[in-house]
Amino acid sequence: MAAYLTAFAEIFEPLNFLMMIVCVVVGGILGAIPGLSGGLGITLILPLTFALDTNLSFIMLVAMYVGGVSGSFIAAVLLGIPGSAASIGTCYDGYPMTKKGKAGKALSIGIFGSLIGNLGGGIVAIACTKYIADLALLLGPWEYFSLCLMAITMVIGLSNGSIYKGLLAAFFGFFLSTIGADMVTNQLRFTFGNTNLYGGINVVVLLMGTFAVQQVATSYAKGQTDMPPVDAEGLSGFGLKAKDFTDNMQTIVVSLLIGLFIGFLPGMGSGISNLIAYGQAKNMSKHPELFGTGYDPGIWATEVSNNAGVGGALIPMISLGIPGDATTVLLLSGMTIHGLQAGPMFIKTNPDMAALILLTLLISAIAIALIELGTKKWFPLLLKTPFHYLFGAILVISFMGAFSSTTSMFSVYLVLGFGVLGIMMDYFKMPATPLMLSFILGSKIESYFRMGVSYAKGDYTSFITRPISLIFLVIAIGSVVVPPVMKALKNKKAAKAAQ
């Protein structure tokens, strides 16, 4: 407790507090711009922290992290283009809600969803860091493989159209993830002698192509010349009523737990948790058919879970020294710069620093929520920008984002190629989400599978003989088999009733 009081006093030192606000705002802006992220902000300020006080450095780094994840919903809601992989799921209901003229409500759900996710994740991280980290150590490559597989099949269950097209998209995503050097033997696969492909395809490049370029090109081709109208309702004040929270309480709680769980698994992160939470919310819902049409629980699920992932990702970082996601890798680098050794002894040897990191998470979350609430009425000004100006600028920024992620012109051409792929998928009515998720998880699935087989000395049955792995696999199979069976039974029942 004393450590938290000390940390509280430290955060509210005038300079520290000011820098926390600056970083949380900059992180929010970077997160809101498609192709950029809070991770970029951390990369940029990391060298600065060499010269700064350790406490101030971590206040700035954590604030940037929180701001980046929290701000990513803004572009997803207003433009249907995710600010980062953390808000892919937010596009599915956020943008349709904006198209209905309810941008204010969608933004409010995004703000409060982010706040609840961050606070919930932070509080659990404070209370249970030690115990949850112990649990993570029980899982091996077999369980991680099965869990990743389960994540994908659960998301395929949320595909509005055909489950076969969802699975086809997922296997195509797997294939894309195999491009580049094989991680075990370093053999090159599908690179065709092109050195730009040796490292594989960058996720930002795929995102910019299949979302941004596809969105602009198909909107223009379909004759859209205006942005959606904006209803003034919900743009000032909280924008939500108590009923909005109580009606969605189950979705909020489940998504919080999913975000935390996925967040604390090494190598996973908000980019994955938001899609799993969205799939779960749809599976639990009494009205799954409303998902994708601008339905509140769709936004609650993704925004609560991706922000809960921040607290979740800090748990293994602090207690095991294992990064929960790509951004916590950068935070770990920051710790190394300042001579701190994350791991099982960290909480005992540096209780003040552990408390400072976790408390900064909570206070930054409240700060960004208040700032977003205060400035929310100006966000939809973006939608008042004429279609041709806004989408013209988005195209240029998307290509720039792809280049800045890889510093390769090849990636810029690849964005265009993936734009064509996105258009083809739209034409074939194939869902893009399974493709994205299996692409993000593909290399992990392959790596865990090969590690699992190797550790078990070539025994492929180890995935089903380990109980936790088996449970994940059963859920994985059930999530693709049960929905069509239930649908067939329902249709049969309806046909019988009609006779």
Add this chain to the structure above:
Amino acid sequence: MNKLNRTYVMGIVFLLLSAFVVWQTGMVPERLVSNEPGPRFFPYMSAAGMTVFAILSMIFDGPKDKGNQYLDKAGWKRLILILVEGLLFCVMMQYIGFWFAAMIGIVMFVLTLKGDKKVNMVTVIVLAVVLGSVCYFGFTRGFHIPLPSGSLWKALGIKML
């Protein structure tokens, strides 16, 4: 394009892709590290999955596909136009650098995306110059993230900002 069954087209495209993946995977040298499936295993699995679900989709989704129109003729023309402009922008970015390409690109995209609407050319040019410059100098000077400076200028020996 109007009566084309898109599911069948999709199935054929992915069957061809699967065959290509199998062919290319066979060319990956198989250097097995003890007791592990090797670098060919997952590409083969991907190809197998694509084949199975392309066929299943053709069988079960194909008959339901009514061959509805995706875009009219004018829509296809607009789609091709914006993609060609995208390609032109990429080429400009490579040869004349991001700064100039962004300024020209924004003008080009805005004039295309406006459709039948009237735009003030002064506003378009000011937007192009301001946004192009803010992005270029913000990234290269502010964030120290390099953006393409243009291979043409390099070849001509001209040093860009």
